[in-house]
Amino acid sequence: MYKLFFRLAFQRMDPEQAHYAAFRWIRLAARIPVLRTFAAAALAPRLKELRTEALGLRMHGPFGLAAGFDKNAVAIDGMAMLGFDHIEIGTVTGEPQPGNPKKRLFRLVADRALINRMGFNNEGSAAVAARLASRNPVFRTTVGVNIGKTKVVPEAEAAADYVKSTEALAGHADYLVVNVSSPNTPGLRDLQATESLRPLLTAVREAADRTVTTRRVPLLVKIAPDLADEDVDAVADLAVELGLDGIIATNTTIAREDLGLKSDPALVGETGGLSGAPLKERSLAVLSRLYARVGDRITLVGVGGVENAEDAWQRILAGATLVQGYSAFIYEGPFYARAIHQGLAARLAASPYATLAEAVGAETRKKAAL
Numbered sequence: 001m002y003k004l005f006f007r008l009a010f011q012r013m014d015p016e017q018a019h020y021a022a023f024r025w026i027r028l029a030a031r032i033p034v035l036r037t038f039a040a041a042a043l044a045p046r047l048k049e050l051r052t053e054a055l056g057l058r059m060h061g062p063f064g065l066a067a068g069f070d071k072n073a074v075a076i077d078g079m080a081m082l083g084f085d086h087i088e089i090g091t092v093t094g095e096p097q098p099g100n101p102k103k104r105l106f107r108l109v110a111d112r113a114l115i116n117r118m119g120f121n122n123e124g125s126a127a128v129a130a131r132l133a134s135r136n137p138v139f140r141t142t143v144g145v146n147i148g149k150t151k152v153v154p155e156a157e158a159a160a161d162y163v164k165s166t167e168a169l170a171g172h173a174d175y176l177v178v179n180v181s182s183p184n185t186p187g188l189r190d191l192q193a194t195e196s197l198r199p200l201l202t203a204v205r206e207a208a209d210r211t212v213t214t215r216r217v218p219l220l221v222k223i224a225p226d227l228a229d230e231d232v233d234a235v236a237d238l239a240v241e242l243g244l245d246g247i248i249a250t251n252t253t254i255a256r257e258d259l260g261l262k263s264d265p266a267l268v269g270e271t272g273g274l275s276g277a278p279l280k281e282r283s284l285a286v287l288s289r290l291y292a293r294v295g296d297r298i299t300l301v302g303v304g305g306v307e308n309a310e311d312a313w314q315r316i317l318a319g320a321t322l323v324q325g326y327s328a329f330i331y332e333g334p335f336y337a338r339a340i341h342q343g344l345a346a347r348l349a350a351s352p353y354a355t356l357a358e359a360v361g362a363e364t365r366k367k368a369a370l
């Protein structure tokens with residue numbers, strides 16, 4: 001049904017226009033009490049066997065919306081209504097910025113993928129903080145805040161920009177994510193090198209602790225799938241050393257080779273980050289590698305090409321306590337989260353594990369023991 005609708009309506013529209021159109025519908029539905037109650041009952045049945053504790057937070061389940069969909073925190077209730085157990089807003093930058101010139105979002109339908117070079121278009125930390133402060137939540141959900149560098153800020157001053165966002169937003173965040181992995185802000189991914197990442201994460205941690213004194217805001221870092229294996233290990237070791245709470249693996253990829261892409265080469269050649277199905281294998285490999293390195297010392301979040309319950313289950317077995325999705329939501333539509341929840345519950349029931357927590361990392365542990 002959605003697939004037909006997608007083909008008839010969204011596929012003909014410019015992808016970014018389609019995004020805003022869908023967004024308007026979601027926000028509108030969430031504002032109408034009868035509609036949102038009906039939609040949440042249908043799309044977000046909270047299954048008690050999937051209840052998840054992560055980052056010191058209690059969540060309805062392990063599956064959330066990845067960053068980039070709700071950059072300005074305008075549709076948190078709408079996305080909770082659609083069944084996502086946590087919503088990661090952002091990326092928010094210190095200052096407001098328009099992002100890259102359009103056209104900057106492309107659908108690779110044959111590959112169930114997207115390419116984007118949005119470039120952190122967002123209203124900036126002060127405006128998003130004000131919105132979060134005045135929010136009157138309808139649904140109980142977990143809100144993560146993902147922060148990144150303002151484009152015009154030179155790399156040498158990056159930490160101050162992240163600190164500015166932290167000071168504005170930490171008080172409204174159930175958890176905070178330092179994004180150093182988007183390919184669309186020049187130089188951003190260089191911040192993943194440990195000599196840059198150490199002072200950056202330390203500065204953000206201190207700013208969060210200064211700003212919020214009543215609780216410890218969990219701090220995570222989001223990494224690229226394009227890191228060499230040794231660099232993945234280096235980030236993992238640094239995260240342990242700094243007492244970071246989590247690592248999100250992964251962001252979009254700049255790779256195109258060896259992904260078996262079937263779409264028109266002109267489309268495949270668009271500059272930007274590739275997400276969706278072709279990213280699945282590499283994101284899973286990075287996640288397994290991280291789990292083999294850090295085990296249960298750090299919470300891992302698996303994202304990249306999660307299309308269905310089997311993908312989400314494989315991320316959990318590889319070591320993810322939380323799983324996220326974005327691109328497949330565009331292709332699968334409003335039943336995406338529900339299908340994942342129901343399939344996860346069925347897989348857990350058929351597995352040797354009593355709880356999801358027991359399943360986390362089971363496959364990676366098994367392989368390591370071999």
Ligand SMILES: Cc1cc2nc3c(=O)[nH]c(=O)nc-3n(C[C@H](O)[C@H](O)[C@H](O)COP(=O)(O)O)c2cc1C
Binds near residue numbers: 120
């Ligand atoms: C259009 C678009 C915009 C995105 N914007 C952000 C962003 O602002 N910050 C971020 O950390 N990740 C961003 N991402 C990356 C996603 O959060 C996610 O890591 C990536 O798409 C892989 O997951 P997927 O295959 O389920 O889409 C964006 C992805 C897309 C498709």
